Amino acid sequence: xxxxxxxxxxxxxxxxxxxxxxxxxxxxxxxxxxxxxxxxxxxxxxxxxxxxxxxxxxxxxxxxxxxxxxxxxxxxxxxxxxxxxxxxxxxxxxxxxxxxxxxxxxxxxxxxxxxxxxxxxxxxxxxxxxxxxxxxxxxxxxxxxxxxxxxxxxxxxxxxxxxxxxxxxxxxxxxxxxxx
Amino acid sequence: xxxxxxxxxxxxxxxxxxxxxxxxxxxxxxxxxxxxxxxxxxxxxxxxxxxxxxxxxxxxxxxxxxxxxxxxxxxxxxxxxxxxxxxxxxxxxxxxxxxxxxxxxxxxxxxxxxxxxxxxxxxxxxxxxxxxxxxxxxxxxxxxxxxxxxxxxxxxxxxxxxxxxxxxxxxxxxxxxxxxxxxxxxxxxxxxxxxxxxxxxxxxxxxxxxxxxxxxxxxxxxxxxxxxxxxxxxxxxxxxxxxxxxxxxxxxxxxxxxxxxxxxxxxxxxxxxxxxxxxxxxxxxxxxxxxxxxxxxxxxxxx
Numbered sequence: 057x058x059x060x061x062x063x064x065x066x067x068x069x070x071x072x073x074x075x076x077x078x079x080x081x082x083x084x085x086x087x088x089x090x091x092x093x094x095x096x097x098x099x100x101x102x103x104x105x106x107x108x109x110x111x112x113x114x115x116x117x118x119x120x121x122x123x124x125x126x127x128x129x130x131x132x133x134x135x136x137x138x139x140x141x142x143x144x145x146x147x148x149x150x151x152x153x154x155x156x157x158x159x160x161x162x163x164x165x166x167x168x169x170x171x172x173x174x175x176x177x178x179x180x181x182x183x184x185x186x187x188x189x190x191x192x193x194x195x196x197x198x199x200x201x202x203x204x205x206x207x208x209x210x211x212x213x214x215x216x217x218x219x220x221x222x223x224x225x226x227x228x229x230x231x232x233x234x235x236x
Numbered sequence: 237x238x239x240x241x242x243x244x245x246x247x248x249x250x251x252x253x254x255x256x257x258x259x260x261x262x263x264x265x266x267x268x269x270x271x272x273x274x275x276x277x278x279x280x281x282x283x284x285x286x287x288x289x290x291x292x293x294x295x296x297x298x299x300x301x302x303x304x305x306x307x308x309x310x311x312x313x314x315x316x317x318x319x320x321x322x323x324x325x326x327x328x329x330x331x332x333x334x335x336x337x338x339x340x341x342x343x344x345x346x347x348x349x350x351x352x353x354x355x356x357x358x359x360x361x362x363x364x365x366x367x368x369x370x371x372x373x374x375x376x377x378x379x380x381x382x383x384x385x386x387x388x389x390x391x392x393x394x395x396x397x398x399x400x401x402x403x404x405x406x407x408x409x410x411x412x413x414x415x416x417x418x419x420x421x422x423x424x425x426x427x428x429x430x431x432x433x434x435x436x437x438x439x440x441x442x443x444x445x446x447x448x449x450x451x452x453x454x455x456x457x458x459x460x461x462x463x464x465x466x467x468x469x470x471x472x473x474x475x476x477x478x479x480x481x482x483x484x485x486x487x488x489x490x491x492x493x494x495x496x497x498x499x500x501x502x503x504x505x506x507x508x509x510x511x512x513x514x515x516x517x518x519x520x521x522x523x524x525x526x527x528x529x530x531x532x533x534x535x536x537x538x539x
Contacts, residue, residue: 113261115261117269127297128298216484
């Protein structure tokens, strides 16, 4: 009996540590705000992303200073006045996905991602549809969701409120490769 | 009993693993991020291109055009008849364009002595944060001014005599998001000086800074030290200028108090006649507005 339990224990430990982790340091996150007054676009191509296809969880991490804007002044305002990247340099996401992904078969799989987005020292739960594409040793994740600046305690002065959309569209594209 | 303990052990371990799995991926990313940390340029050392009268280390971003209006009323001690200086005014209109993120060129026109000015500014060094730090930002700026005010009795004043050259090295550091300071050694060459007792080559040291009060409001100050025994025929003083700065979107607005009436280096550095103690204070404002006119800048971002 003791031996069986020990075996069970080892099996469980093994089971849980067994994973297929896909990684990238060059994932893309972009966001877009459209108002009649002004369009604001920003991209970050230095996003760290990891997908554990065994445990079906995933994580993103990025430096807010890595976002480049079409206008230098917007970038300065974004970092200094809105996300305060000196105080809170990172934004991150950690969550799980549901849906079947057959890693042995190339193809696009629809999944639902659920998790916590941390920005400006505020953590908020987010659920969004997403796709995972299996392409040999690559796992490419894409998603689009909307976020409100006010949800993350980012205050926008009334004078410029009309220039920033109520909801910001966020695009994600992460081409992860299997960690050997 | 032993079996129960073992069972409990298994449950605890499994539970621990389940709980930990959510953050382990993120921890792994954070560690990897820290290991691959790259230095990032420090932005926004100063909000504008001028602390008050003196150039900051900043220059227009590539493809951006800065339009600047600098305005000074008369002296506060002018008395009630001149409405404490508000009856008189002098103005400088300036344009500054970023050819690259490091190189900018500018032109300006001051109503004081009807002066034209032109300059370039090049960023030599960019302060960075991160592991391999560059401790300060360094810019070099060089230019000339030419005053065109007509003097009927001085027909000998040709364009060459009216020209002054300015070269400055601007060293700045953003100490925190609230405090930035800069130190500027400056060399001016006046093609014509009033008497033989005055030097054609004038050296000065300028110090300036900005302190943030709130996210969009700050106080700027600059002090100019003119090295002694250079300007002797005219009674000149070191210029001290203060500004209260408000930023709204693409505008930077400054309320200015200064004992210098001029707004170009040759007028401020070695021709400031006013003195704070006597009430020779010029009230005024600076307004700057950024226009993004080049499409090149926009191409670098694709969405």
